[in-house]
Amino acid sequence: MAGLLQDKVALVTGGAQGIGLAVARAFLAEGAAVAIADVRADVLEAAAAGLPGRVLPVTLDVTDEAAIAAAAEQAEAAHGPVDILVANAGAAASGPFDKTERATWDAMLAVNLTGVWLTTRAFLPGMVKRRSGRVIAIASTAGLVGYPYVAAYVAAKHGVVGLVRALALEVARKGVTVNAVCPGFTETDLVAQSVATIVAKTGRSADEARAELAKSNPMGRLVTPEEVADAILWLAGQGAASINGQAIAVAGGEVMTG
Structure with missing residues (x-):
């Protein structure tokens, strides 16, 4: 029996750990070929070695436009045109607003927002030309509500949600959907850093x-990467063809969008 994503090609940024790795695993299980991209070459190679199926590790800094173009060429040469982009790479820094330095502000916007814009810009035109594709940006509940002491991160993630909504309308009649998934606190390296x-x-x-x-989640626990990956898998499939321009919270009811 063919998988949900049989013969599809996906690229997942931030794919070496956490949500990105869970997404890669879920996509592979459903028959997709997956390029996992990450800035950390050693972690990336180890992750790829542990994945079954058609996997391509690609070292990539999502703030580097030339590197993104090279990654797109690598993925297409190995597997064919990318049908599904999961823009997952991100970083978080915390601190009071009045102690946030310009360098921190710029870094948060570069990775979390500009990185999504650059990677989407590299793959969206091909999807539009083929009149088929999925762009799924991993935002955060911080893209839907405010949190103290992470102003730069919150601003960037709100920007991701706004970008998704604008693009979704531009491509609505071109066979492509653009959506955001907004996890709450999830068992990832970012949360481990927050704990530290x-x-x-x-x-x-x-x-x-x-x-x-975990108190922020009405369920009283952290979200798992696999739960987030399941939502992304659904958005990537044909069954979600009419889901467009949405910011879907995976957060146990912490944020309820209407």
């Missing part, structure tokens, strides 16, 4: 810090 920051600044234990983050 809380421990360092407050003296709480790691368990106490994790419990504090």
Whole structure:
């Protein structure tokens, strides 16, 4: 029996760990060929070695336009034109607004927002030309509501949601959908970094810090990468052909969009 994504080609940025790796695994299980892209070559190679199926590791900094063009060429040479882009690469930095330096602000926008714009710009024209494709940007509940002490990150993720909504309308009649998935606090490296920051600044234990983050989820727990990947898998499939311009929260009810 053919998988949901049989004969499709996907590229996942930030694909070496966390949500990106879970997405790659889910896509491969459904028959897709997957290029996993990440800025960390050593982690990337290890991740690719542990994945079954048609996997291509691509070292990529999503803020580097030339590198993105090269990655697109690599993916197409190995597997064919990319049908599904999952723009997942991201980073987070925290601190009071009045202590946020320009370099931090620029870095957060570069990775979390401009990186989505650059990668989408590289792959969307081909999808439009073929009149078939999916662009799925991984934003955050921080793209839907505000959180204190992460102003730059929140601003960037709100930008991602706005970008998705604008693009969705531009390509609505061209066979391509553009959506965002907005996870709440998820069991990833970013959350591990947040836990470490809380421990360092407050003296709480790691368990106490994790419990504090989990409190925001009405279910009282952190989201798993696999749960986020399932939502992305659905958006990538034919069954979600009429889902366009949406920002879907995967957060246990923390954020309810209408």
